[in-house]
Amino acid sequence: xxxxxxxxxxxxxxxxxxxxxxxxxxxxxxxxxxxxxxxxxxxxxxxxxxxxxxxxxxxxxxxxxxxxxxxxxxxxxxxxxxxxxxxxx
Numbered sequence: 001x002x003x004x005x006x007x008x009x010x011x012x013x014x015x016x017x018x019x020x021x022x023x024x025x026x027x028x029x030x031x032x033x034x035x036x037x038x039x040x041x042x043x044x045x046x047x048x049x050x051x052x053x054x055x056x057x058x059x060x061x062x063x064x065x066x067x068x069x070x071x072x073x074x075x076x077x078x079x080x081x082x083x084x085x086x087x088x089x
Contacts, residue, residue: 013083017061020081021048024064031063 024044031042042063051057065081072080 016083017057018048018051021057021060021064024060029064031067 021044025046025048029044042060044060044064046056046060048057048060065083068081069079072078
C-alpha cells in the first residue's frame with residue numbers, strides 16, 4: 001500500500017468516529033452497561049467536532065460501538081461497526 005492510501009483509510013475512520021459520536025450526542029445516547037468492572041461507560045455529551053483530544057473521542061467511541069454491535073448481534077445481524085480498535089498502552 002501507498003502511505004497516502006494508509007492516511008486516507010485512517011482519516012476515513014476518524015471521520016466515521018466523529019460523525020457517529022455527533023449523531024449519538026444529537027439523540028442523547030448514553031452507555032451505562034451493567035457489567036462487573038463498570039469500565040464501559042460513555043456520555044456522548046460533547047461536540048465531537050471540537051473534542052479536546054483523541055482520547056476523549058476514543059473513550060466515548062469504544063463503549064458506543066460495543067453497545068451498537070451487541071444490539072445488532074442480538075438481532076442476528078453482523079456488527080454495525082466492524083472496525084477494531086486495539087487497547088491503548
